[in-house]
Amino acid sequence: MSFGTKIDICVPCFVPTQCAKCSGKGNMKLIPNPDPNLQIAVVMHQGRFDLRAESFLCMDCREITDADKNDYIFSGFWPARATTSISYLFCEELFAMWYHLRHKSPLNSEKMFINTIEEISKESGRSPIVNDPLFSRAFKEWELCRLNIKVKIKNMSTVSCPPCGKSPVMGSSDGNVKLKRHASAGKVLNPQNERESIQEEALRFGDLVIKSDKDVANFRNRIYTKIKKTKKKEMCGGSAFKAVKVDSCKRTKSDETGLLLSVCRHGIELGAINMHEGESMTYTLFLQKLVFGFNCKFFCSDFICRYEKFVRKVAIAFPEYQQMTRKMKGILPRMHAKAHHWPCQILYNPHWQKVAGLIVGEEHEQVFSKLSLYGYVTKHMSKANRMDLLSAAILYWNWGKIERMPSILSKRLKRASKCVAVYNDNLASLLNSNQCNIEDLPEILIELKTKALANLGS
Numbered sequence: 001m002s003f004g005t006k007i008d009i010c011v012p013c014f015v016p017t018q019c020a021k022c023s024g025k026g027n028m029k030l031i032p033n034p035d036p037n038l039q040i041a042v043v044m045h046q047g048r049f050d051l052r053a054e055s056f057l058c059m060d061c062r063e064i065t066d067a068d069k070n071d072y073i074f075s076g077f078w079p080a081r082a083t084t085s086i087s088y089l090f091c092e093e094l095f096a097m098w099y100h101l102r103h104k105s106p107l108n109s110e111k112m113f114i115n116t117i118e119e120i121s122k123e124s125g126r127s128p129i130v131n132d133p134l135f136s137r138a139f140k141e142w143e144l145c146r147l148n149i150k151v152k153i154k155n156m157s158t159v160s161c162p163p164c165g166k167s168p169v170m171g172s173s174d175g176n177v178k179l180k181r182h183a184s185a186g187k188v189l190n191p192q193n194e195r196e197s198i199q200e201e202a203l204r205f206g207d208l209v210i211k212s213d214k215d216v217a218n219f220r221n222r223i224y225t226k227i228k229k230t231k232k233k234e235m236c237g238g239s240a241f242k243a244v245k246v247d248s249c250k251r252t253k254s255d256e257t258g259l260l261l262s263v264c265r266h267g268i269e270l271g272a273i274n275m276h277e278g279e280s281m282t283y284t285l286f287l288q289k290l291v292f293g294f295n296c297k298f299f300c301s302d303f304i305c306r307y308e309k310f311v312r313k314v315a316i317a318f319p320e321y322q323q324m325t326r327k328m329k330g331i332l333p334r335m336h337a338k339a340h341h342w343p344c345q346i347l348y349n350p351h352w353q354k355v356a357g358l359i360v361g362e363e364h365e366q367v368f369s370k371l372s373l374y375g376y377v378t379k380h381m382s383k384a385n386r387m388d389l390l391s392a393a394i395l396y397w398n399w400g401k402i403e404r405m406p407s408i409l410s411k412r413l414k415r416a417s418k419c420v421a422v423y424n425d426n427l428a429s430l431l432n433s434n435q436c437n438i439e440d441l442p443e444i445l446i447e448l449k450t451k452a453l454a455n456l457g458s
């Protein structure tokens, strides 16, 4: 057989067990649809195949039934359109491959993946054309369907951490400016050419992961009604913190300027918001309010000393935040703390807080190391596509992390048990060299904190 010869092969589907007409069981046969014009383009990881539509023949009563979209979906083929007549099908395994590939290696684009399938088809002498918009739309529908199965049927957690349960110890928040989006992306040069479908694209994930821009903007505007905006740089010790501004400048070239997110001590993402200007304290406040709703005990931020001052002002102007400031304790990430004035290193040291354990406060960095890679593709996307891809990326991260959690936790426990012995020895030799007892330590800590507070006040 030479390449290009057309033979009557139909889409390989599961055969119904029972005939709909005579109710005979186990005697159904898969046959190509009698109408030779009913062709279906089937796209799989081996490329595109132009096959005949399928029918089922009952060997008892000779009744022929045409397959419908449910038969195809049941057999692992996802229709490109939700219409009764099927002309384009995508193999679900192909979608599963693209789903994992785009998250394992975020630098790959959908266009590149489709081109790869086209090349495989071409090499085998088959039609190389794969319709990009159909692939894109069908993949989105399939992804949303999978999400609903995971969340609504399997009850999988999305932005909550199973080991933390109902009260995570910490919410660690920081902004990632690599996840921006160009203001010109997804727009045409001439506004008259703009297609309505693009303008009104709906969010598939809603605010499940990334909170609504409207809610964030309303929240910030409310704060600004009583708190004065200022672009003044805040300093601590010798360092100036760019992110520490009550207000920030608008970036003209970018619409979304980055993503601000909060993670628990296990690196599970708890919530995220878009930034539309530089990082500002009102964005951080929105996230703190969010993680306070999850009963977090500690709030970790790179500039907690300046931020706490701002939150105290907010709590005076808006008494509903007084409980949040009273119940949540601010801490500094271990590495960032080194850039702060020495009193901050004492007052906000996570290792000197009860129940904080071995919290480092840098847990968000591991999420960023992966998420930043998406910045190469998100900056050229439309608003809705960027939100959906980042939401999917965060869920992919969370689900992967939860799956690995048993081994991560057992490794952490082993490491912590080893540390206890080492730290006990270190402590004993330190106490010995400074000629004091373990009972003196709480008093020394109180003394240090008093001195630190006095120094901050001066």
Ligand SMILES: [Zn+2]
Pocket: 019, 020, 021, 022, 023, 024, 058, 059, 060, 061, 062, 063
């Ligand atoms: Zn029959």
Ligand SMILES: [Zn+2]
Pocket: 161, 162, 163, 164, 168, 264, 265, 266, 267, 268
């Ligand atoms: Zn956790």
Ligand SMILES: [Zn+2]
Pocket: 236, 237, 305, 306, 340, 341, 344
């Ligand atoms: Zn400081």
